[in-house]
Amino acid sequence: MKMIDLRSDTVTLPSEKMLQAIQVAQLGDDVYGDDVTTNELEALAANITGKEAGLFVPTGTMGNLIAVMTHTKPGQEIILEESCHIYLFEVGGIARIAGVQARPIQGSDGKICCEKIQKAMRTENIHFPETGLICLENTHNMAGGTVVPLENMKEIYELGQSIGVPIHLDGARVFNAATHLGVQVKEIAQYVDSMMFCLSKGLGAPIGSMLVGSNTFISQARKYRKMLGGGMRQVGVIAAPGRIAIEEMVERLELDHKNAKKLAEGLNSIKGVSVELSKVHTNIVNVDFSETGLACTDIVESLKKKGILANVRGQQEIRFVTHKDVTTEEISNTIKVIKEMIKAISIQ
Template sequence: MDMKKLDFRSDTVTLPTEEMLEKMVQAELGDDVYGDDATVNKLEAIAAEILGKEAALFVPTGTMGNLLAVMTHTIPGQEIILEESSHIYLYEVAGIARVGGVQARTIRGTNGVMNPHVVEDVIRKEDIHFPETGLICLENTHNMSGGMAIPLENMKQIYKVAKENNLPVHLDGARLFNAASYLKVEAREIVQYVDSVMFCISKGLCAPIGSLLVGTKGFIQRARKYRKMLGGGMRQAGVIAAAGIHALEEMTGRLDVDHQHAKLLAQKLREIPGISIDIDKVHTNIINVDFTESGFTTSQLIPRFEERGLLTNPRNQYVIRFVTHKDVTKQDVHDAITIIKQIIE
């Protein structure tokens, strides 16, 4: 009998539900590049409506969605402001520089939160030597900070700074609905403080593929052309858009279960000698677990975990990231705790 895999690597590993697969098979199809795939059009309309924005664009990945936002908001040679451990800056293969033609101005945040006064200070003044600031980027939830949610008041203050300086704000909202669940607000309340937002349907929402870029009609019209440039113009994409519709209608409301499982995992792991977790930083479905005092490095632990069927990803030499999701049950959490305890002790 095959050993059950306990996959805590990411919420991207989720599999579609049976109902989601049925919706995919039944989807009404057309050619999305021509704008006549009814299912894609419906998904984009639903996404815009949920977030209180004018329009949306279905894209293959969140990385493409973020790059499209940067390209659409800026012109080559400008500079964009980012938190120094943001996903756009660290994990998107320097697309903003290579393809978007802009340079990054990074700010050190606190748990992913940038100080609005520092943001204001680094906006470029008129000077022949300087690039122009073209965009401010936020991330909510903040991946590297362990899925922590950015407070709405902070987003509001940064948005105010941006508007006073005639700058657009883009939100990498890959896990936007996790943030909404933690903050106990509707997602549209978060994105009222940004001009555009990208969110993933392929993470905690369980769709197999895809993200949405949302903003004004004019912004989306320009982004659509850049999507074609980047090779993101899909044809009968309604097959996967149907999964996205189901994700938005049925899967956003269950994210709190994943958050409860993450909190349980964190609480039990911190009871094991040699393991350190800041429980106050476990907001959503990501836990950064520090094994420094255990005497093990991540390169030693991860293969041992895998031999027992537990899959994880390293953050660095001593910290391992665990992510809960729809396919991680409460029993899986307890089984993971048992495996880790046996190896550490």
């Protein structure tokens, strides 16, 4: 039985063209700067985001950590939204490895109010750490893939510019954000000093993320990548699919968004199941099953037996993520299975 895997867009498999690109990639030692394929990918990433330089990293988590290390000094503090990925899901690397303290502030659907950031800024005081960095996330994972408006990002960037504090964007799914906004990704990247984006989520590459910024920033970031064990050798074998991901997989993201909207609307029509449709911006759908009276862990286990994979998000919600390897027909089937399952339970 083929599973309908809606756990995450990280489960996507490389396309046939990506696999072919691996076989013919021009290779060299990337630590020496000799891997042609990786060099081309880094230049492409910089160009498409409007930045001076790019750096290939094995994972988004490493990319974010390198960015924090590059922008800050140990003992400083970074401001970020309280449910962002860097704070919740990156194993405390900013504290243990970068040596900085997190200053989480409450956001709304992934947005951080500029006034709250200003209030969180540390004034000169012998007791306080210095504010060294502001981190944003777009799209925002825990907020359900919501997109942070450009106006909000611009306001925060201008604040950072005025006080000399850099802005880093965890843009793991920034191409989804750009698709939703109907803009080029560089229009988002213009409001940050550095940005990480994943090749291995909606863009479908098997491995890797990109870190982009100024030439000076990337030069230092490259050294920290080496420190963390991310300086690889003939890395073109995984960089080659990344180039195809950027060049050929961005336009199809709109289909993932349509499938997410279809799933959200279909599940929201089921009695006892609810989705905040206004928050389904991209390819993530958070579904509230609390009114069914069932534990989300039990629902997920039941769905697995019926060939559908999803992840529990808290006690009341289950997260579904659409991607290139889930068809519109499979979305319809998922809605049908859940509807029948909830109906059967309500009859008992």
